[in-house]
Amino acid sequence: MSPAAPGSDGQRATVRLDVWIWAVRLVKTRAAATEACRGGHVKVGGRPAKAAQPVRVGDEVRVRIHGFDRVVIVTQLLAKRVGAPAAAAAFDDHSPPRPTALEAAQVPHRPRGAGRPTSRERREIDRLRGRES
Structure with a gap:
């Protein structure tokens, strides 16, 4: 299935990694999300990921922000930036305490x-x- 093809429920089956990180408000801008991927600060399933890598529901995304790791499990795919409550519902946070x-x-x-x-x-x-x- 192609990344842009809609799934059976009308949602996308995958979303670009940098778009998803930006949409769920882990970073402030899409450009910052792309730079984090290029700099090796983003991992999917424990492996360094490129910005265009597709993200699926159930993937573990690890983002290093300000010297600390945010570990999240994707529960919902978002391609557009949404409000904070909706963004928080799109992932389960498994980050270690600061x-x-x-x-x-x-x-x-x-x-x-x-x-x-x-x-x-x-x-x-x-x-x-x-x-x-």
Whole structure:
């Protein structure tokens, strides 16, 4: 079935990833959604996704915004931007809780000019930022 072909209930079977992210208000502009995809900040099913990738109901979309991951499950496909209550009904939010101010302050600081972090230091930084592989 093509992405633009209507489904049996009159809705689209798929929607472009950048359009859906913008429509459900995870980002402010469509251009920001496209840039997030190009920058590798958006994953569908755990894999980096391009802006034109089709999104289907049931897909897990992970968007990195302002240093934090938003993990959402698609429950409804939207191709146009809608109000906040309707947008919130279009996905189930499974995002981890944001760290408290005290936890966020514990990010390690490397002195400027100290060189690249070692593999061990990089793993520790990733663990603290919540990006464990």
